[in-house]
Amino acid sequence: MINFSKVSKVYGGAQGVRALDQVDFSVAEGEFVALLGPSGCGKSTLLNLVAGFEKLTEGEMLFDGQAVSRPGPDRGVVFQEASLLPWLTVWENVVFGPKVQGLMRNEYEPRAHEILKIVGLEAFHKALPVQLSGGMRQRVGIARALVMQPKALLMDEPFGALDAQTRLSMQQLLLEVWQRLKTTVLFVTHDIDEAILLADRVCVMTARPGRITKEIPIDLRRPRSIDDLTNSEFTHFKAQIMTEMRGAHDPH
Amino acid sequence: MSKAESKTVSLVPAQLWGRLRKTVLALVLPVTLVWLWQLAGTDGAIAGGALPTPDRVWAAWMKWAFGTSTFGLNPYIGTWTQSLWFSAGRVVYGFAIAIAVGVPIGMIIGWSKLASAMIDPTIQWLRPVPITAWLPISIAIFGIRDFGAVFLITIGAFYPIVINTTQGTRDVDKNWIRAALMMGAGQRDVLTRVVLPAALPSIFTGLRIGLGIAWTAVIVSEMVAVKSGLGYVLWDAYYVGRMDIVIADMVSIGLMGFLSDLLIVSIEIWALRWRRLQSFDA
Structure with missing residues (x-):
């Protein structure tokens, strides 16, 4: 579904910062992949390339077999701060995509209602984003991406700005939604627990130059829930990833 | 709730x-x-003649506003409303053109680097020319007709509108634009459904400043180039020594400026009501 081969991204000319260096990486259809790394390791850059927000400097990147030239509704992006349009209501934010795409109302409205129900916001469809809590805003962010029925969901630290408790409930929600829809997900995070809990595979990234140093398959049983955060298998993966990240931080 | x-x-x-x-x-x-x-x-x-007392000004104003005009010998009886509408009409006309031209141009300059490089310098060079300096050329082109005043108002209100719109367009949250593109919006939808509403707070700042300049422009042009309206009365009353009318006229201008600003602010509060709501969880 997503294929990177020898992709580099350099900011600011030939002498600039190498945000990504010769990255080979792929995500299969229906797979949930987490990109894990410290800030500045290029994980958001990688996501932005798939989204079409930025252009690569070297190499080749294919989405669903085609080179990406611009953003589009086949790749639903969930932003860190939700980035809802603040002058539109929850409902208007969710149907923005189908509307500008010129879809028929009777085609997208039932779907929008259903998705708002899934994320638990059907009672708030008339509210404005400022009237919502951070977690609720992010639910709208997820809903407006899902309503387009994208081939992949690209999530850029979507729960990073939330408090610990809200983050847990959002992770639970995402697990349930994914269990239902089985969409391809590329999930960027710096939270080890979050990466293990959600993903089928965790790709550990390092900074300067930005590279994927290790890919760890997470074969925890599905469906998962936040209760898995405390079981022994989980702890085993966590120890493994922590060792990997420590090793990546101070090279021998 | x-x-x-x-x-x-x-x-x-x-x-x-x-x-x-x-x-x-x-x-x-x-x-x-x-x-x-x-x-x-x-x-x-x-000296009573140079500066008439408030009670005399008030009496003259009331006569000017509500008096029954006799056979046109005294122009300051019952003609206030008429003068007011002449000026206000020109302001509305010129201001509307300034918005219709200034907002799109400001958005284009703010949106496209090419447009900014091509249009912005010219605007910045022309901007320091005060509206009063445009008077001769305005009279030369439009004569002493109505449109001379409208032209001057448009020029005066255009600059603050275009500059604030440009700034507002440049300051739009990049992720709002990205989100819209991600949802399949084309350039046109991004401009009308994202950039325009996001830039509205700045645009309204430009409108308020522009409206103030519009009132200056209408008075100046009526004093010099057009034979009607509050500006014309102001100068004419001075010539015939009616300082009471001069002061009543000044107060009228202030009142109109204040009321029209109040109107813009009300529209602003309505259009930007999404910004005034408070978060429930704060």
Whole structure:
């Protein structure tokens, strides 16, 4: 579904910062992949390339077999701060995509209602984003991406700005939604627990130059829930990833 | 939500009191000034002819506003409303053109680097030319007809509108644009559904400044180039020594400027009501 081969991204000319260096990486259809790394390791850059927000400097990147030239509704992006349009209501934010795409109302409205129900916001469809809590805003962010029925969901630290408790409930929600829809997900995070809990595979990234140093398959049983955060298998993966990240931080 | 609603309901008398208090406080200074002016006038400190006392100005104003005009010998009886509408009409006309031209141009300059490089320098070079300097060329082109004033108003209001629109367009949150593109919006949808509403707060700032300049422009052009309206009356009354009318006219201009600004602010509050709501979880 997503294929990177020898992709580099350099900011600011030939002498600039190498945000990504010769990255080979792929995500299969229906797979949930987490990109894990410290800030500045290029994980958001990688996501932005798939989204079409930025252009690569070297190499080749294919989405669903085609080179990406611009953003589009086949790749639903969930932003860190939700980035809802603040002058539109929850409902208007969710149907923005189908509307500008010129879809028929009777085609997208039932779907929008259903998705708002899934994320638990059907009672708030008339509210404005400022009237919502951070977690609720992010639910709208997820809903407006899902309503387009994208081939992949690209999530850029979507729960990073939330408090610990809200983050847990959002992770639970995402697990349930994914269990239902089985969409391809590329999930960027710096939270080890979050990466293990959600993903089928965790790709550990390092900074300067930005590279994927290790890919760890997470074969925890599905469906998962936040209760898995405390079981022994989980702890085993966590120890493994922590060792990997420590090793990546101070090279021998 | 019900909690917030009940709160607003109980707030109403307090709000009313607050508004009343504000109005009273705002009136203290002008009332004092008018009272001092009246005292100075009656005590003979200021020559009655050069600066008529408030009561005389008021009497002249009332006659100018509500008097029944006789056979056109005295132009300052019952002609106030007419003069007011002449000026206000020109302001509305010129201001509307300035918005229709300034907002799109400002958005284009703010959106496209190419357009910015090509258009912005010219605007910045022309901007320091004061509207009064445009008077001769305006008269030369449009004569002493109505459109001369409209032209001047448009020029004056254009700059603050275009500059603030440009800034507002440049300041739009990049992720809002990205989100719209991600949802399949084309350039046109991004501009009308994202950039325009996001830039509205800045645009309104430009509109308020522009409207103030529009009133200056209409008065200046009516004093010099057009034979009607508050500006024309101002100058004409001065020539025939009717200082009471001059002052009533000045107060009228101030009142119109104030009321039209109030109108813009009301529209702004309505259009940007999404910004005034408070978060429930704050």
